[in-house]
Amino acid sequence: MNHEIxxxxxxxxxxxxxxxxxxxxxxxxxxxxxxxxxxxxxxxxEVKDSGLRGRGGAGFPCGMKWxxxxxxxxxxxYLVINADESEPGTFKDRAIMAYQPHxxxxxxxxxxxxxxxxxxYVYIRGxxxxxxxxxxxxxxxxxxxxxxxxxxxxxxxxLDMVVHRGAGAYICxxxxxxxxxxxxxxxxxxxxxxxxxxxxxxxxxxxxxxxxETLACVxxxxxxGAEWFRSFGPEKNHGMKLFCISGHVNRPGLYExxxxxxxxxxxxxxxxxxxxxxxxxxxxxxxxxAPVLTAEECNVNLDFDSLAKAGSMLGSAGIMVIDDATCIxxxxxxxxxxxxxxxxxxxxxxREGSMWLKELHIxxxxxxxxxxxxxxxxxxCNNMDGTTICAFGEATAWPLRSMVKxxxxxxxxxxxxxxxxxxx
Amino acid sequence: xxxxxxxxxxxxxxxxxxxxxxxxxxxxxxLHAAQKERGWISDETMQDVADFLEIPKTQVKEVVTFYHMFxxxxxxxxxxxxxxxxxxxxRGSEELIHHAEKKCNIRLGETTGDGVFTISEVECLxxxxxxPVCQVNDDYHENFSVExxxxxLEGRQS
Numbered sequence: 001m002n003h004e005i006x007x008x009x010x011x012x013x014x015x016x017x018x019x020x021x022x023x024x025x026x027x028x029x030x031x032x033x034x035x036x037x038x039x040x041x042x043x044x045x046e047v048k049d050s051g052l053r054g055r056g057g058a059g060f061p062c063g064m065k066w067x068x069x070x071x072x073x074x075x076x077x078y079l080v081i082n083a084d085e086s087e088p089g090t091f092k093d094r095a096i097m098a099y100q101p102h103x104x105x106x107x108x109x110x111x112x113x114x115x116x117x118x119x120x121y122v123y124i125r126g127x128x129x130x131x132x133x134x135x136x137x138x139x140x141x142x143x144x145x146x147x148x149x150x151x152x153x154x155x156x157x158x159l160d161m162v163v164h165r166g167a168g169a170y171i172c173x174x175x176x177x178x179x180x181x182x183x184x185x186x187x188x189x190x191x192x193x194x195x196x197x198x199x200x201x202x203x204x205x206x207x208x209x210x211x212x213e214t215l216a217c218v219x220x221x222x223x224x225g226a227e228w229f230r231s232f233g234p235e236k237n238h239g240m241k242l243f244c245i246s247g248h249v250n251r252p253g254l255y256e257x258x259x260x261x262x263x264x265x266x267x268x269x270x271x272x273x274x275x276x277x278x279x280x281x282x283x284x285x286x287x288x289x290a291p292v293l294t295a296e297e298c299n300v301n302l303d304f305d306s307l308a309k310a311g312s313m314l315g316s317a318g319i320m321v322i323d324d325a326t327c328i329x330x331x332x333x334x335x336x337x338x339x340x341x342x343x344x345x346x347x348x349x350x351r352e353g354s355m356w357l358k359e360l361h362i363x364x365x366x367x368x369x370x371x372x373x374x375x376x377x378x379x380x381c382n383n384m385d386g387t388t389i390c391a392f393g394e395a396t397a398w399p400l401r402s403m404v405k406x407x408x409x410x411x412x413x414x415x416x417x418x419x420x421x422x423x424x
Numbered sequence: 425x426x427x428x429x430x431x432x433x434x435x436x437x438x439x440x441x442x443x444x445x446x447x448x449x450x451x452x453x454x455l456h457a458a459q460k461e462r463g464w465i466s467d468e469t470m471q472d473v474a475d476f477l478e479i480p481k482t483q484v485k486e487v488v489t490f491y492h493m494f495x496x497x498x499x500x501x502x503x504x505x506x507x508x509x510x511x512x513x514x515r516g517s518e519e520l521i522h523h524a525e526k527k528c529n530i531r532l533g534e535t536t537g538d539g540v541f542t543i544s545e546v547e548c549l550x551x552x553x554x555x556p557v558c559q560v561n562d563d564y565h566e567n568f569s570v571e572x573x574x575x576x577l578e579g580r581q582s
Contacts, residue, residue: 088509088548119443126456126493127549129562162443167452168492170547184451184483186490203445246511246552253553288510288548318552320511334510338547344490 001258002231006220006240007213008256011099017134019141022102029106029147031219036155038222040114047114047218049226051238055092056082056173056211057287057315059304066208068198069115075205079117080182081108083124083131083212084166084173087287088338089318092242093212095254097124097131100216101138105161107218108210109147112159115208120161123178126168135163170342174390175209177344188344189390213242233259237303241317247283248275248323260303267298267321278323282406286315288335289395291402292322312402327422328407329365329414332400336361339396347388353380354396361400364411367418374411377404428472433457437476447477451487455494464495492546500535500542502576505559508545511552520556521545523570527577541577 010016010025022028035043048063069077081104085093096104108120124132139161142148152159169187171177176190179202194200201207217239221229230238237259243266246252250272257266263285267273274280280295285302291312293300300310307314322331336358345351360377363369381397381404388394404411413421427434436457437450444450454473459465465488474481488494504524508517521532524543528536535542551557554566558573565572 085550086548089511089552090548091550091552094550121443125550126491127546127559130564160443162440165452165456166491167456167494168546169490181452182449184448184477184479184487186486203449244553246555247514252555284510320514320552322514326514331510331514334508334513338509341547 001261003258004232004240005256007096007100007103007216007242008254011095011254013099016099017101017138019102019138019145022100026100026103027106027219027223029102029145029153031223032106032109032147032153035110035113035222036153043110043222044114046226047221050217050221050229051226051236052214052217052221052229053237053304054211055213055217055241055316057087057289057313059314062210062214062217065196065198065210066111066115068196069206069208070199073206076119076203077115077117078202078205078207079108079112079115079120080175080178080202080207080209081120081122081212081215082173082175082178082209083122083128084178085128085212085316086125086170086173087289087316087318089244089246089284089287089320090316091244091246092254092317094128094131095242096212096216097128097135101135102142103216103219104212105135105138105142106147107215108161109142109152109159110218110222111208111210111215113152113157117208118158118160120159121182121202122161122163123172123182124163124165125172126166132163132165139163169344170338171344171390171392174392177390178209179207186344188346189392191389234301234303234305237305241302243302243317243319245271245319245321247319247321248278248326249273249321250275257302260301260306263293263298263300263302263319266302266319271321274321274323276323276325278325280321281324281326282322282328282331284318284320284399286313287318288320288338288399289313289391290315291398292331292406294406325422327365327420328403328410329361329420330422332403333358333361333365335399335403336396339392343392343396347393349384349387350393350396353384353393356380357396357400364414365420367414367420369415371412371415373415374404374408377401425475429458429476430461433461448479448483450477451479451484452491455484455488459494464498466496498535498539500540502540503542503544503561504576505544505546505549507547507549507551507555507557507559509548509552511548512556515555517556520558520568520570520573523573524577527574 172187177187181187197207340354381401384393384397
């Protein structure tokens with residue numbers, strides 16, 4: 001399997017965030033200069049040919065998304081960077097911004113010039129105070145070096161960029177909620193259609209929203225070519241990828257591996273297996289919105305299509321590993337609690353469903369549930385699936401439905417024994 | 425207009441205003457700057473921000489109450505925000521929260537009588553590889569432990 005470290009070369013080291021360091025050790029805005037020389041139509045084609053799929057969760061082809069921007073529009077075009085990274089189990093964008101902010105900025109400048117945007121907003125989650133400061137400083141450096149401002153790299157192209165901090169709301173990672181938040185409103189998702197903000201986005205203008213890691217892939221695609229990028233990973237799932245792994249493994253952390261890397265290899269070899277000599281019970285392969293995989297199902301490759309085929313999703317590549325000493329109902333309570341707290345409250349199935357899912361699990365875990373509660377949980381999940389404005393309904397329903405379906409005997413044991421079997 | 429905030433607030437607003445087509449879009453940055461100066465967002469602060477941005481106060485209030493990070497009541501000087509989401513919970517965050525509650529003699533969401541410590545539970549902070557994590561004011565304390573917590577709470581009786 002073709003393998004080359006392109007992101008995480010110097011993660012964990014200090015003072016890697018400056019422009020000098022980036023010039024010495026990375027692309028150093030040479031990809032931008034190359035892009036200008038190539039012409040941006042060619043850049044767009046190269047990104048399309050690379051097969052780059054969005055790293056935020058949905059895996060939508062990046063080049064195609066850029067192509068949705070209407071031609072010859074008189075309105076301003078915006079590029080918005082989704083740095084809201086809030087999916088439980090995910091911490092890759094934070095590392096990119098902390099250790100190589102200029103990689104993201106260079107990618108953003110190339111992308112903005114490709115879609116003819118003159119303004120870039122970085123919407124970063126409010127809790128990332130340190131990373132926001134690092135970005136502010138890096139953007140200032142880019143202005144001073146002439147990569148941003150009235151005359152980008154001597155081309156006469158005007159491009160501005162500003163960091164916009166969120167204020168603690170998971171839902172703002174949903175792109176239309178993010179746009180509302182940027183406009184100074186509550187972070188409530190917008191009704192679709194339009195399905196893409198390319199036509200009507202930020203301030204009702206054409207907008208592309210891209211994830212941090214997606215944009216960080218752009219300089220390397222421009223620099224090394226689409227073919228090089230396609231040399232990593234299986235068909236339609238290309239590139240090197242940052243996998244976030246947490247929970248009950250011996251060595252949790254960030255691992256850069258090619259798309260399609262086997263999950264069990266990551267857990268057993270890279271992360272040193274399950275902690276405390278215990279056994280693997282289950283794992284979320286792509287954030288808490290992804291249906292859980294049982295230990296047997298973890299024999300799967302980490303890419304968009306393999307995980308979809310396995311009935312789950314790669315999502316934001318936040319892998320949370322659960323050992324066999326953990327009660328799955330307790331995991332379900334934590335999961336449901338999160339969605340209850342973070343539901344924006346617009347749609348009844350989501351607002352009420354997340355609350356009742358949590359209440360039912362609390363009752364069951366305490367040994368006070370009924371067997372019919374299990375069907376009720378599935379029923380609630382089915383009624384949330386596809387009935388809400390945004391994908392939050394599914395994000396709640398899918399993992400919780402997967403737990404009750406795949407661990408039904410453990411749920412039933414709680415009912416029959418009238419207690420949690422994991423408590424001694 | 426009469427200046428009701430400190431110089432830093434207006435400097436920050438001046439710096440960013442060129443990037444936004446309207447004033448309402450500056451609401452989150454303005455609230456962050458206001459909270460940084462005053463520690464929390466009171467009713468009066470909402471009015472001040474509304475006046476500054478020339479938008480109705482209701483538009484400010486609906487936003488303040490939507491986002492977890494805006495405090496509508498004063499918080500302690502040391503705001504301990506424990507992540508208790510899945511990854512941190514798998515790594516023992518609950519034990520840390522109980523320890524903090526016991527040591528400070530308060531419950532989640534409360535502040536000690538002397539106004540020093542606030543304990544709250546927050547959702548995933550994006551630090552799952554170094555779980556459990558606690559955000560103390562702005563700073564992340566990764567691989568957090570009872571020992572590290574005791575150090576922060578030093579001097580408090582259980």
